[in-house]
Structures are given as structure tokens and as C-alpha cells.
Amino acid sequence: MLFYNKKFLILPNAESSHMQFIIKLIKKNGGAIVKWAPDVMKVIDRSSIVLINDSYVDSNNKLKQYDIFKRELRPWLVTDWEKVVDYRLNCVNIKKIHTWLDNGNFKITSNDLIETISVENSGKRVLDSQNELELSSNKRLKQNEMIIDNNDNPIENKSNSGESTNPKRTEIKSVTSDTNDIRDNKFLADALQILSKRCGLKGEKFRARSYQLAADSILKAQFAIKSGHQAQKNMMHIGPSISRKIDILLKEGTLPGLSVKSEKDDNIAYFMGCHNIGIGLAKKWELLKIKTFKEALEKQPTDFQTTWPTLFGISYYEDWSRPIMREECEEHLKTVQDELRLIDKDCKVELQGSYRRGAKTCGDIDLLFYKEGCDDIAQLGKVIEDLAISLYERNYVQCFLLSSSKIANIFDDKINERYKVAGIERKYRKSNETIKKLFLGVKLPNRNTDSLKLDPKMKLKDDDLFLSLNSKAGESVCRRMDFFLSRWSELGACRIQYTGSTDYNRKMKIIAMNKSMKISPHGLFKDDVLLESFDERKIFDILNIKYVEPEQRVNTVTLLPDKIK
Structure with missing residues (x-):
């Protein structure tokens, strides 16, 4: 069998339906999938093959969008990813699976290997709530040598005059680091929220969440942000990519295409404003050039025939x-x-x-x-x-x-x-x-x-x-x-779950996982043994976190390390 005795690891995650299809192909051809877990590095060796989602591999076979890639990793995988790089494991584009199967030949050449980003082992610093590592200095772009294209990707600025050569740049406001004060932080947050909304409408939930968390941090800052480096150093959820965007906004007051309205995005947003309609269905209707619910009913009646709650979502839309x-x-x-x-x-x-x-x-x-x-x-x-x-x-x-x-x-x-x-x-x-x-x-x-x-x-x-x-x-x-x-015995865990916020609950789950625990509406567990479920405060206590009043559970700032006992 083509993949007999071969171990494969899929990064940054294997949760999508396409990845599940790839996993079936690998297993069908004799390969083994190593499931990522906190002790995963104990079961792999140097012959193991790391398959990277092609969304994070550019045309030159280099890892791209590194900060987003790191955010998609499970909490314990950030450290293990360093080991993947240190061990120089073979990292290839997951598309190679199809190539090997089509050719009936399993062979990795030097041209197939993805150029990974080396991690600085000295002077590591926390960039965000998932301990994202700073890229090595030789990989970073100088802020005065780059702009951002309409896909939010960094590109070189070829203009000698220091002005962008991108004809689609849209000016939204001019802010200089000499004159801005704390009120101007809202300008930065507004820009990032626009990017968050756009990513959300594209179904890019991780990027959308990254921009929204950064915007929330900026709005809560008690100082005037004067540079991306300052924000990255002193605030949660500001990584290298967002830091560069902050520098551009402060220097030029612009991001390309930020204020350009997209009819496609407007249509998707209109559909998603309805109860029971998600990004998948909204994008499907947009691809079919459907602009209204009436058109959807006429052209795609099967989308409604069993989902009657959607009809009430339209009826009470406003x-x-x-x-x-x-x-x-x-x-x-x-x-x-x-x-x-x-x-x-x-x-x-x-x-x-x-x-x-x-x-x-x-x-x-x-x-x-x-x-x-x-x-x-x-x-x-x-x-x-x-x-x-x-x-x-x-x-x-x-x-x-x-x-x-x-x-x-x-x-x-x-x-x-x-x-x-x-x-x-x-x-x-x-x-x-x-x-x-x-x-x-x-x-x-x-x-x-x-x-x-x-x-x-x-x-x-x-x-x-x-x-x-x-x-x-x-x-x-x-x-x-x-x-x-809620069961009476699970009241505390349910209160935590249904109080939220989503980001706050997610951070609590990460803290629990880092302690080899699991938290859910059914309680706090370790090794499938229930530790606590009834007492809300006791759950915080077992996690070694000071109790946070519900009114403060708006974001993850209340769970920063300096808040932990």
C-alpha cells in the first residue's frame, strides 16, 4: 500500500470536511494519522510527515499568514510546532496526497518541502492569549517597506517617494503619532472591525476573530497608541500582522480598499441577518446571484422545505x-x-x-x-x-x-x-x-x-x-x-457557559486544557473525573483563577496571567 508504515500529522487542524476526506484517503492506502494531543511529540519520529493546509502555503512553497496559522493551533500545539521546526520534520502541502495517489508513487523531493519559519529560542515573548511567538527578525518586513493589498496581505512598497503605488487605496482618516490621543484609538479599532466583518462574511472565522479581539483590546487601552510596536508590546491580541496594519493606519490614515463597498458582502450580510441562515447558505445564494429571500424561495425551494424556522426568521427579520x-x-x-x-x-x-x-x-x-x-x-x-x-x-x-x-x-x-x-x-x-x-x-x-x-x-x-x-x-x-x-448538580457550570462571553469561555477552556482539565456545561473534569459542577466560584478556584464577576466577563483581559493566583 502506498502509505504503508507512514505517519502523517495535519496542521493547523483537521476539522474541516475536506481534511476528513484526506484522512480517509491516507488510511485507505495504509497510512496512519497521528492525532494531536498534549503528548503528541512522544509518538512521532523524524520520519513522520507534517501535512500543511494549502491555505497557508504560498506559490513559492513557503509558510504564509503565520500569525493566523498559529492561532488555529490547539493551545498545546504552539510548543509542539516549535519542535516540528527544530526536528526539521518533512513539512509538505497537503495537496501532495492527491499527487502521490495519482502517480501511484510516494516520493518527497527537496522542492516539495515547505520553508517553515524558524522560531527564536531566546527572548521569546507573549504576543497574544495563545502565546504566539514573535517571528525572527530576518523574516519581518520593515514597516516603511510595505503596504497592504486588497486581500490584507503584505506586499513591498516600490515607491521611492514613500507613497503607495496601489491605485485602490482608500483614505479613511489621517492620524499622526505626534498628535493622536486616546480618543484616536477608536479610529484604529473601527478599521480592524471592518476587516473583521469582511473576514466573517468570507467564512474566515479565525481571521475575523483575530481582528475583533485586537479591536476590543485597542478600545480598552488606557493610553494613546502611537505605533504598532507599542501596541504589540503592551496589549493582548496584537500580533505582527496587525501591528503592521496599525503602523500604516497611523502613518497614512489609510488601508487599501477599506471603505470600498462590496455588493457581494452586502448581500451575504443581508441573508445572515436572518435567524437560521449561516455563512454557507448565504454564500451559496450569492454565488447563484440571488439578491432577496423571494428569489431564494423561487430558485432554491428545497433550502426551506424542512427548515420552517427560517421562514419565521424572515417574517420577524426587523x-x-x-x-x-x-x-x-x-x-x-x-x-x-x-x-x-x-x-x-x-x-x-x-x-x-x-x-x-x-x-x-x-x-x-x-x-x-x-x-x-x-x-x-x-x-x-x-x-x-x-x-x-x-x-x-x-x-x-x-x-x-x-x-x-x-x-x-x-x-x-x-x-x-x-x-x-x-x-x-x-x-x-x-x-x-x-x-x-x-x-x-x-x-x-x-x-x-x-x-x-x-x-x-x-x-x-x-x-x-x-x-x-x-x-x-x-x-x-x-x-x-x-x-x-440545567441539572441542579451542574448549575455553576451552566451559569458559566450561558453567561459567556464566547471569547471569555474559550479562554477558560484553554486554561483548563493547559492544566489537563476540561470544562463544559456539565462541569470541570480531569481524566474524566468530575472535579466540580455545582459551585461557580469553586470552579474558578480549582482552575486557580480569582473569581470574576459576570459584569467583567466581557473579554479575556480579566483572565490575564497577573490575575491568576
């Missing part, structure tokens, strides 16, 4: 895009609590998510249900099912976005009505019989929320208004509400 004030969240909580006492007086419910983090406005309303001494999720599921049905009968719940046979009995007529208005046939799918959570659309009676204006970008297009159930001026607005359940 209402569910409106921000929710804290006071309104509390009114919704009281409404649910009052009805819950009639269903099960011992069951409790509390607000989670951005509300618990102290946000002035929320995107939706997250509620966590639990009952003292009760670890039976099926029992709790029946409680929230009966509660939601009761609230539906009182006209508080406007729609269900998850169903059960019991809910279907009272709500199917409304689903069918939406399909009739949409002009497509419904295909039935078996409902969930065990309720573990519920997603709803809810509306308070007689509550005017006109003071919270709708972002003009989140309005339905004229062709899509035929499906609209959005509130009119002076009417109560429909809101998104989620019901989550």
Missing part, C-alpha cells in the same frame, strides 16, 4: 434585529416567572447571556431553568414545554423555532400558513420528543419600543416584505427568547 433594553428583559423575565409558578412552583428561572454581563442592550433573551434537587432533564423539559404552550395560548409566545409532537399539535397551522404565503411545499420532519431547550419568538402586550431605532441595514428589502410579520410603529416588538436547562 423585529429580531432591534436591540432590547435591560428593563424590557426584566419585564419578559417577570412574565415568564409568573406563568412558571402556575406550572411548577419549585422551578426557578434566571436571565443569562449579555444581560448577566451587565450590557445596556441585548440581542436576545437567554433564560436558564433549574429546580433544586432535580437532575432529570426530561422532567425539566416537560416543564418548559408546558410553560411555552401556556404562554402561547396567552398570545405571549408568537412562534416556536423548535418543536415537539405536543407543540406541533397547536402550532403546525401557523407553520403551514407561512409555507402558503412563501409559495412552497413543506416537507415534514420528525419532531423532537425530548425537550432539552426551546427557541421562541415572544412579545409583551402594549409595550412601545420605538425609542430603539432599527439599523437601516437591517430592514427587509421591498421584494421580501410579503412575508413580514414585523411590528408597526407604536406596536410591541417581537423578541427572540431561548430556554436552556
Whole structure:
């Protein structure tokens, strides 16, 4: 067999469907896949082959976008990647698998090897929350010798006058390091947030997250940023690539194409503003030149035939895009609590998510249900099912976005009505019989929320208004509400999970993994042994982190090393 007795390692990760296909090919032809784990370097040798995702290999067979590559590595792999470089393991483009199979010959030549970036073993410094290592000085571009092209890639500046030769450069603002103050940090953050949004619309979630984290750090800086080097040295989430962008913004007030509007991006953003539509489906419709939901219904009816929640996402598109004030969240909580006492007086419910983090406005309303001494999720599921049905009968719940046979009995007529208005046939799918959570659309009676204006970008297009159930001026607005359940014994872990933020929870998971532990809504574990799940503060204590109040869990700054005991 072609790959008999060969060990392959895939970097930076092997989670995509394409990578899973490659893994099957390797195994089918006798090869072995080494799974990355904290002790992976103990099971490989110098004959092992490292397959690099082709997204990180340029036309000259050199590793590119190194900072993003490092961010995709699992926390323990940052150190192991250094060993891959130090051991001079054979690193090749993963596309070579197809070449070897097509030719029926396994052979690695010097031209196949990827030129990896050597890591400085002395004077290492932390660049971000994943301990990204600074590139060696001979690999770095001088800031006055580069600009950025429309794909956010560094290119040489050939102009002798010091001006960019890129004709598509767009000036957004001019800021000089001699005059800027802390208020000008927002200018830098705004630029990075634009880049984050663009990457998100392309499905590049890691790059999008990198830009957003950098923007958040900049907004929280207590000093005026005067150079990329200063930001990189003193702040979280600023790596070499973002540092160079900061230098360009401060020096020239521009990034090429930053303000250039893309109709493609606008269309994708429009579709993704709808509940139940992700990047994959939105990009598919864009490729098919679909501009509205009406066109999607006409040209791609199969995309809706079993996903009826999407029709309600379109119907309440504008209402569910409106921000929710804290006071309104509390009114919704009281409404649910009052009805819950009639269903099960011992069951409790509390607000989670951005509300618990102290946000002035929320995107939706997250509620966590639990009952003292009760670890039976099926029992709790029946409680929230009966509660939601009761609230539906009182006209508080406007729609269900998850169903059960019991809910279907009272709500199917409304689903069918939406399909009739949409002009497509419904295909039935078996409902969930065990309720573990519920997603709803809810509306308070007689509550005017006109003071919270709708972002003009989140309005339905004229062709899509035929499906609209959005509130009119002076009417109560429909809101998104989620019901989550917690076993009594897991209450602390669930509170951590549903309080968020996403980045904060991710950082806690990394800290846990670095201690050979695992944290989830079910608790904190080590070697599959439960350490703690009920007491929120005790979970922090076992992780050796000072307890952080929910209002401070907005970002990962509260988990910096100087906050650890």
C-alpha cells in the first residue's frame, strides 16, 4: 500500500470536511494519522510527515499568514510546532496526497518541502492569549517597506517617494503619532472591525476573530497608541500582522480598499441577518446571484422545505434585529416567572447571556431553568414545554423555532400558513420528543419600543416584505427568547457557559486544557473525573483563577496571567 508504515500529522487542524476526506484517503492506502494531543511529540519520529493546509502555503512553497496559522493551533500545539521546526520534520502541502495517489508513487523531493519559519529560542515573548511567538527578525518586513493589498496581505512598497503605488487605496482618516490621543484609538479599532466583518462574511472565522479581539483590546487601552510596536508590546491580541496594519493606519490614515463597498458582502450580510441562515447558505445564494429571500424561495425551494424556522426568521427579520433594553428583559423575565409558578412552583428561572454581563442592550433573551434537587432533564423539559404552550395560548409566545409532537399539535397551522404565503411545499420532519431547550419568538402586550431605532441595514428589502410579520410603529416588538436547562448538580457550570462571553469561555477552556482539565456545561473534569459542577466560584478556584464577576466577563483581559493566583 502506498502509505504503508507512514505517519502523517495535519496542521493547523483537521476539522474541516475536506481534511476528513484526506484522512480517509491516507488510511485507505495504509497510512496512519497521528492525532494531536498534549503528548503528541512522544509518538512521532523524524520520519513522520507534517501535512500543511494549502491555505497557508504560498506559490513559492513557503509558510504564509503565520500569525493566523498559529492561532488555529490547539493551545498545546504552539510548543509542539516549535519542535516540528527544530526536528526539521518533512513539512509538505497537503495537496501532495492527491499527487502521490495519482502517480501511484510516494516520493518527497527537496522542492516539495515547505520553508517553515524558524522560531527564536531566546527572548521569546507573549504576543497574544495563545502565546504566539514573535517571528525572527530576518523574516519581518520593515514597516516603511510595505503596504497592504486588497486581500490584507503584505506586499513591498516600490515607491521611492514613500507613497503607495496601489491605485485602490482608500483614505479613511489621517492620524499622526505626534498628535493622536486616546480618543484616536477608536479610529484604529473601527478599521480592524471592518476587516473583521469582511473576514466573517468570507467564512474566515479565525481571521475575523483575530481582528475583533485586537479591536476590543485597542478600545480598552488606557493610553494613546502611537505605533504598532507599542501596541504589540503592551496589549493582548496584537500580533505582527496587525501591528503592521496599525503602523500604516497611523502613518497614512489609510488601508487599501477599506471603505470600498462590496455588493457581494452586502448581500451575504443581508441573508445572515436572518435567524437560521449561516455563512454557507448565504454564500451559496450569492454565488447563484440571488439578491432577496423571494428569489431564494423561487430558485432554491428545497433550502426551506424542512427548515420552517427560517421562514419565521424572515417574517420577524426587523423585529429580531432591534436591540432590547435591560428593563424590557426584566419585564419578559417577570412574565415568564409568573406563568412558571402556575406550572411548577419549585422551578426557578434566571436571565443569562449579555444581560448577566451587565450590557445596556441585548440581542436576545437567554433564560436558564433549574429546580433544586432535580437532575432529570426530561422532567425539566416537560416543564418548559408546558410553560411555552401556556404562554402561547396567552398570545405571549408568537412562534416556536423548535418543536415537539405536543407543540406541533397547536402550532403546525401557523407553520403551514407561512409555507402558503412563501409559495412552497413543506416537507415534514420528525419532531423532537425530548425537550432539552426551546427557541421562541415572544412579545409583551402594549409595550412601545420605538425609542430603539432599527439599523437601516437591517430592514427587509421591498421584494421580501410579503412575508413580514414585523411590528408597526407604536406596536410591541417581537423578541427572540431561548430556554436552556440545567441539572441542579451542574448549575455553576451552566451559569458559566450561558453567561459567556464566547471569547471569555474559550479562554477558560484553554486554561483548563493547559492544566489537563476540561470544562463544559456539565462541569470541570480531569481524566474524566468530575472535579466540580455545582459551585461557580469553586470552579474558578480549582482552575486557580480569582473569581470574576459576570459584569467583567466581557473579554479575556480579566483572565490575564497577573490575575491568576
